[in-house]
Amino acid sequence: MSKEFKYVGNTFPCDDAVRKVTGDLAYGCDMQLPNMLHAKLLLSSIPHGIVKNIDTSKAEKVPGVIKIFSHLNAPDKMFSSYRIIPGQKMCFADEPLFANRVRYVGDRVAAVVATSLVAAREAVSLIDIDYEELPALLTPEEALKNEEVKIQPWGNLAHEYAVDVGELSPAAEDCITMESETQTQRAHHGAIEPHGCLAYCDTAGKLTVWTPTQSVYGARTVMAEFFDMNYSDVRVIKVPMGGSFGGKQEFLFEAVTSFMAMETKRPVKLILDREECIIHTKVRPAVKSRIKTTVTKSGKLQELIADSTLNSGAYSGATPDYATTLSQKVCRLYRIPHYKHTGRAVYTNTARAGGFRGWGAPEIITAVEVHMDQVAKKLEMDPVEFRLKNLVHPYDMDPVTNISLGDARVIECLEKGVEAFHWKERYNSQQEQGRYRRGIGVACGAHKNGMYGGFVDCTTMLLKMNEDGSLNLNASIHDVGCGIGTVMKIIVAEVLDVDPDLITVTEADTELTGYDPGVYGSRVTYVVGACAKKTAEMLKSQILDNAAVIMNKPKEYLRVENGHVVTSGEAEQRTLSYKEIAEKSIQENYTSLSAAYTHHSTSNPGSYSVQFAEVLVDTITGLTSVTDFLAVCDVGRAINRGMIEGQFQGAAQMGIGYALSEEVKYNAQGQPLNNSFTNYHMLTAKDMPDAKVLLIEHEGDDGPFGAKSVGEISNVPTAAAVINAVNDALGTFLTDMPLTPEKILVALNK
Amino acid sequence: MLIEFKVNAKQYKMDVCPTMRLLDLLREELRLTGTKEGCGEGECGSCTVIMEGKAVNSCLVLAPQICGKEIITVEGLADDRELDLLQQKFMEHSAVECGFCTPGMLMSAKALLMKNPHPTDEEIRTAIAGNLCRCAGYSKIVAAIKDAADA
CATH class of the missing domain: 3.90.1170.50 (Aldehyde oxidase/xanthine dehydrogenase, a/b hammerhead)
Structure with a gap:
C-alpha cells in the first residue's frame, strides 16, 4: 500500500441509504x-x-x-x-x-x-x-436461411465484423488443436424495479x-x-x-x-x-461461439480462431456494436500469437437484445474459458497451470485495440485465488462417485475502464464550497444503485480532507448538470471519479490561494488538514477553517470558491477477475448447487470497500443464475416461455453460497487513487467458473447454457 | 365495501373496492410508497409488509382481507426519525444498494425477528427466501440481519 488514506478504501453506505431503508426515497x-x-x-x-x-x-x-x-x-x-x-x-x-x-x-x-x-x-x-x-424466424440460423422473409427492410443480417491480428508462426514443438461450440442464452436483467x-x-x-x-x-x-x-x-x-444492469x-x-x-x-x-x-424490453443477447485453438503440448497458446453469431432480436438497438465488442475481449485476457474472430448480429422474431452487464464479455469469455478447461484436460494439465502460461502480463498491449492493458494483474489474481481457495488440494482430491458429485472450477475474466479508444468519454463537473464549509458537487451522476454518488463523495473528501457527510452530490439533469454520456463501459469510477478528483484538487488550490491572502502567508506554507488550512514553518501554527475561508473569500476577496472541470480519459486499462466455484450436482435430479465461491479482483484501489464486495456478491447471484437457470426461452410458435418470475428463475438467499471476495490493489493506473472498474468485470468469469465446476464434477463437456437439470440428466444418461 | 384496519399504529376506516390489492391500498390510497411492486405475483417480495405479525406479499392480499387487522409497512419501522436497529444494520453492512428490494427485505427480516429474536443463518436465509435481490447477492443482507439479532 503506497499511502494511508483517511476515507478511500473504507466502507460507507450509499448516500441515499437512509431514504431507502425508511421507504422515503421516491422512484x-x-x-x-x-x-x-x-x-x-x-x-x-x-x-x-x-x-x-x-x-x-x-x-x-x-x-x-x-x-x-x-x-x-x-x-x-x-x-x-x-x-x-x-x-x-x-x-x-x-x-x-x-x-x-x-x-x-x-x-x-x-x-x-x-x-x-x-x-x-x-x-x-x-x-x-x-x-x-x-412466417416467424426465431433463430439466427433460420433468419439467415430464409432471406426471402425480411425482418427489417434491408434483410436479416444486422451487422458483420472480422478481426485478424498477429500470425501463426510454426511452433517449435508438437501442437494439439481443440474445437468447441458454446451457446449462451437470452437472459433478463431482473432489476427489481x-x-x-x-x-x-x-x-x-x-x-x-x-x-x-x-x-x-x-x-x-x-x-x-x-x-x-x-x-x-x-x-x-x-x-x-432500482437496478439496471444495462436494462x-x-x-x-x-x-x-x-x-x-x-x-x-x-x-x-x-x-x-x-x-x-x-x-x-431488452434481453442479454444469445450468442453462439465456435472456438478453435492450437496449443503446444507444453501448453502455450499459438492460435485462437473464433466465430460468433449474436441474436439481435427484432431491432438493431445496441447489438451491432455489442457483436463487435465480442471480438475485443479475448486478447485482453490471453497472449495469443494469432487471433482471428469473425461474427455477425442477426435479426430474429424474438425479444430485442441489448446492453447487459459485461457487454459481450460474459458471452465470449464463458465460451473461451469453458474451452480452455477442455484444452487443459486434453493436455492433462491443471487448468490453473495452463492459464498461467498464457494470461496477459502487466503493460501488455491489446493487439485488437492497440491500447495498453495497464497494470493488468490477472496472474496475481489467479495465484492469490489458488491459495485462498486451496485449489491444489481440492483439485487433486479423489472424485466422489455416489449420487452427489462435487466439482471445482476456475475462470478468468477481463474487462475495461471506460470508452477511451471507442467513444466519447468526457465528463464535466462543478464543485463549490458554501460559506459554512459544506460542499456541493454538481455532476451528471447516474446512480444505477451501487452508490456512485458515494464514490464521488469519498474521492472529494479524501482530496480536501473533509467529512464526506458535508458533501452533497447531484444526480443528472440535462438542464442543471454538466455533460456526461452516461453509465456505460465501466467508466464511472475510472473516468467520472477521476474528474471528481481533479475538480477537488482545483478547488483545493483555490482554497489555499484564498487562505494565503487571508492568512498573509505564501501558499507553499499552507496545507489542508481535517477541514482546515494550517500553516507550516511558523513558530506557532495557525489554522483557519474551511467555513472561515469560504466566508471571507466572498466578503473580503470577492470570490466564491468553485471549480469547474471537464475530464477526458486518455487510457483504458484492463480490469481483471478470477473466480472459483465449487458445485454439488445431484445425479438423480440433475440439480446443481454452488457450495463455495470466491471472486478475486484486480480493482487497482478500492474506494468504497463494502459496496465493492457487494458488487461481486451480487454478480455471483447473476452469474450463477446465468450458468444454471436463467433463460428467456421461446417455443416453436415464437411465444416466450419465461415471462414471469415464476418461470424465470433467479437465485434466492437459500440458493446462494456466501460468496467470498478478495481484492488485489496496486494503484497502477490512471483512475482516482489508482481505482479501476468493478461493476461489470465482477460478472464476467462467473458463469464459466460454475460450468467448469459442473464439467469437473461430471466429467462432461457441457457448453449449452444454462445447465438446467434436464440438460444435466440428458448428459448423464449418454 | 367499508373496512377498518390499522396501518403503522394508525386506525383507518375506508370504503374500498373489494378487488383492490393491499399493495394498491397502501401505495395509491395511503400514499405509503415505500412498499414496492416488482412482479405483482408474489415472487419477488418487494411488496412485503407485516400483517398480524406475519410477513405477507401485499400484492397477493386483497383489501377486504385486512379488515380488523394490523399492518406494518417500512414507513412504520422507524420510531419518528429514530431508525430501527435493522435499518441501521442494513446501512452499516452495505446491505442497501439500489434499495428497491430493501423495504420488503426489511419487513421479512422484521417479521422473523419479532418471532425469533436469535435466528441462525439458515433461518434468516429461509425468512428472506421470498425476497429477490439483484444487486447484492444476499450475504450482506444476511449479515445485517444477524448483527441486528445479536445486538
Whole structure:
C-alpha cells in the first residue's frame, strides 16, 4: 500500500441509504404530478405480422380513458433507442413509436392513456387487433436461411465484423488443436424495479422527462431529434433507479411516453409490469461461439480462431456494436500469437437484445474459458497451470485495440485465488462417485475502464464550497444503485480532507448538470471519479490561494488538514477553517470558491477477475448447487470497500443464475416461455453460497487513487467458473447454457 | 365495501373496492410508497409488509382481507426519525444498494425477528427466501440481519 488514506478504501453506505431503508426515497413509479395520467401498453401477441385493423370501440367506452394511441395516430418516423450522441455510428433508426408491422411477441402495438391504471389496463384488454401473420424466424440460423422473409427492410443480417491480428508462426514443438461450440442464452436483467418513466410537456412547449436512465443526455438526444426540438427544450431528469444492469441503458420508453404527454397535454406515467419487462424490453443477447485453438503440448497458446453469431432480436438497438465488442475481449485476457474472430448480429422474431452487464464479455469469455478447461484436460494439465502460461502480463498491449492493458494483474489474481481457495488440494482430491458429485472450477475474466479508444468519454463537473464549509458537487451522476454518488463523495473528501457527510452530490439533469454520456463501459469510477478528483484538487488550490491572502502567508506554507488550512514553518501554527475561508473569500476577496472541470480519459486499462466455484450436482435430479465461491479482483484501489464486495456478491447471484437457470426461452410458435418470475428463475438467499471476495490493489493506473472498474468485470468469469465446476464434477463437456437439470440428466444418461 | 384496519399504529376506516390489492391500498390510497411492486405475483417480495405479525406479499392480499387487522409497512419501522436497529444494520453492512428490494427485505427480516429474536443463518436465509435481490447477492443482507439479532 503506497499511502494511508483517511476515507478511500473504507466502507460507507450509499448516500441515499437512509431514504431507502425508511421507504422515503421516491422512484419513478412512486412519483405523482397534478393531473397525471397513466399509460398502459398493448403488446403484440404474435411474433411476426402486419397490423391490419385496430378496433378500439369497446376500449374507448371505458370510463377514464383519455386517448388510445397506435401507428394510426402517431408519427411513422423511426428512431434508434441506442443513440447517445447525434452523429453516433452503428445506430440504426429502425424502431417506431408503435409498430404497424410487429416483429416479436411483445412488440409495441398500441397504448391507452387513462385517468387510472385500472382503467388503462381494462381498456387495453378490450382492444381487438387483426394481424396478417408472417412466417416467424426465431433463430439466427433460420433468419439467415430464409432471406426471402425480411425482418427489417434491408434483410436479416444486422451487422458483420472480422478481426485478424498477429500470425501463426510454426511452433517449435508438437501442437494439439481443440474445437468447441458454446451457446449462451437470452437472459433478463431482473432489476427489481420495473421499467418506465414520467413525461410532461408544458404550455410553453418545454418537455420534461423523469426517468431512471443510464444517460440523461442520451435520452435528450433521442427525444430532441425525434420531435425536432431544441436540445435545450428537452429536460431529462434522472430519478432514483432500482437496478439496471444495462436494462435501462437504451431509451425505449422516453419518446413514446413524451409523445402521449404532448398529445394529451397532461403528465403521463408509464410503468411496465414484470411480464412486459421480460418480453418487451431488452434481453442479454444469445450468442453462439465456435472456438478453435492450437496449443503446444507444453501448453502455450499459438492460435485462437473464433466465430460468433449474436441474436439481435427484432431491432438493431445496441447489438451491432455489442457483436463487435465480442471480438475485443479475448486478447485482453490471453497472449495469443494469432487471433482471428469473425461474427455477425442477426435479426430474429424474438425479444430485442441489448446492453447487459459485461457487454459481450460474459458471452465470449464463458465460451473461451469453458474451452480452455477442455484444452487443459486434453493436455492433462491443471487448468490453473495452463492459464498461467498464457494470461496477459502487466503493460501488455491489446493487439485488437492497440491500447495498453495497464497494470493488468490477472496472474496475481489467479495465484492469490489458488491459495485462498486451496485449489491444489481440492483439485487433486479423489472424485466422489455416489449420487452427489462435487466439482471445482476456475475462470478468468477481463474487462475495461471506460470508452477511451471507442467513444466519447468526457465528463464535466462543478464543485463549490458554501460559506459554512459544506460542499456541493454538481455532476451528471447516474446512480444505477451501487452508490456512485458515494464514490464521488469519498474521492472529494479524501482530496480536501473533509467529512464526506458535508458533501452533497447531484444526480443528472440535462438542464442543471454538466455533460456526461452516461453509465456505460465501466467508466464511472475510472473516468467520472477521476474528474471528481481533479475538480477537488482545483478547488483545493483555490482554497489555499484564498487562505494565503487571508492568512498573509505564501501558499507553499499552507496545507489542508481535517477541514482546515494550517500553516507550516511558523513558530506557532495557525489554522483557519474551511467555513472561515469560504466566508471571507466572498466578503473580503470577492470570490466564491468553485471549480469547474471537464475530464477526458486518455487510457483504458484492463480490469481483471478470477473466480472459483465449487458445485454439488445431484445425479438423480440433475440439480446443481454452488457450495463455495470466491471472486478475486484486480480493482487497482478500492474506494468504497463494502459496496465493492457487494458488487461481486451480487454478480455471483447473476452469474450463477446465468450458468444454471436463467433463460428467456421461446417455443416453436415464437411465444416466450419465461415471462414471469415464476418461470424465470433467479437465485434466492437459500440458493446462494456466501460468496467470498478478495481484492488485489496496486494503484497502477490512471483512475482516482489508482481505482479501476468493478461493476461489470465482477460478472464476467462467473458463469464459466460454475460450468467448469459442473464439467469437473461430471466429467462432461457441457457448453449449452444454462445447465438446467434436464440438460444435466440428458448428459448423464449418454 | 367499508373496512377498518390499522396501518403503522394508525386506525383507518375506508370504503374500498373489494378487488383492490393491499399493495394498491397502501401505495395509491395511503400514499405509503415505500412498499414496492416488482412482479405483482408474489415472487419477488418487494411488496412485503407485516400483517398480524406475519410477513405477507401485499400484492397477493386483497383489501377486504385486512379488515380488523394490523399492518406494518417500512414507513412504520422507524420510531419518528429514530431508525430501527435493522435499518441501521442494513446501512452499516452495505446491505442497501439500489434499495428497491430493501423495504420488503426489511419487513421479512422484521417479521422473523419479532418471532425469533436469535435466528441462525439458515433461518434468516429461509425468512428472506421470498425476497429477490439483484444487486447484492444476499450475504450482506444476511449479515445485517444477524448483527441486528445479536445486538
